[in-house]
Amino acid sequence: QVQLQESGPGLMKPSQTLSLTCTVSGDSLSSGNNYWSWIRQPAGKGLEWIGRIYVSGSTNSNPSLQSRVTISMDTSKNQFSLNLSSMTAADTAVYFCARDHVNNALGSFHLDPWGPGILVTVSS
Amino acid sequence: SYEVTQPPSVSVSPGQTASITCSGHRLGDKYVCWYQQKPGQSPVLVIYQDTKRPSGIPERFSGSNSDHIATLTISGTQAMDEADYYCQAWDSSTGYVFGSGTRVTVL
Numbered sequence: 001q002v003q004l005q006e007s008g009p010g011l012m013k014p015s016q017t018l019s020l021t022c023t024v025s026g027d028s029l030s031s032g033n034n035y036w037s038w039i040r041q042p043a044g045k046g047l048e049w050i051g052r053i054y055v056s057g058s059t060n061s062n063p064s065l066q067s068r069v070t071i072s073m074d075t076s077k078n079q080f081s082l083n084l085s086s087m088t089a090a091d092t093a094v095y096f097c098a099r100d101h102v103n104n105a106l107g108s109f110h111l112d113p114w115g116p117g118i119l120v121t122v123s124s
Numbered sequence: 125s126y127e128v129t130q131p132p133s134v135s136v137s138p139g140q141t142a143s144i145t146c147s148g149h150r151l152g153d154k155y156v157c158w159y160q161q162k163p164g165q166s167p168v169l170v171i172y173q174d175t176k177r178p179s180g181i182p183e184r185f186s187g188s189n190s191d192h193i194a195t196l197t198i199s200g201t202q203a204m205d206e207a208d209y210y211c212q213a214w215d216s217s218t219g220y221v222f223g224s225g226t227r228v229t230v231l
Binding site for chain 1: 125155157159178214223
């Protein structure tokens, strides 16, 4: 059974850079079978995809966040990470990591499973 | 950028059928999936590739996708199905695109 767990600071100050880590168990990031994604959800609002990474180091990001997003992977720890720079109050949200099922030949893309999420608050 | 639209809310009586729509330009040309999210929990995939159910998802959940509208149908709705439901598609320019979510209330 695949499980994901987000970790990182719960409180950030404006202009700081957020660093979150997702630890995966039950699947190997180095297998190359999947991509691995970050998604966020402000309180009471919908889901927003942030970006994803493949074992090769290839990444894709939401164009609206691309300039501030860095995603990396450490296969030795079976972890992948998100850095989001220049945080503002608008970045306050629950941040989720998820396994990203991609089948380019079919054009099929979905996220399963998801981690429980971590609340990140940006406040001075 | 690509967008998909969902109604904010749907109400259904126990045992009846709930239908949740997701609309977008030529959405039928893309694969759509659906997530269920209960309060305080992370989303759970209930339908992928328009019509497929992951292991463990009850048969009362079904999906369809044609032209500009994808639909999630919950047959014989139960109280435990009360949740927010999000549709999701992929766009080559935008990446993962989520609908704004539909709150299903079982009255």
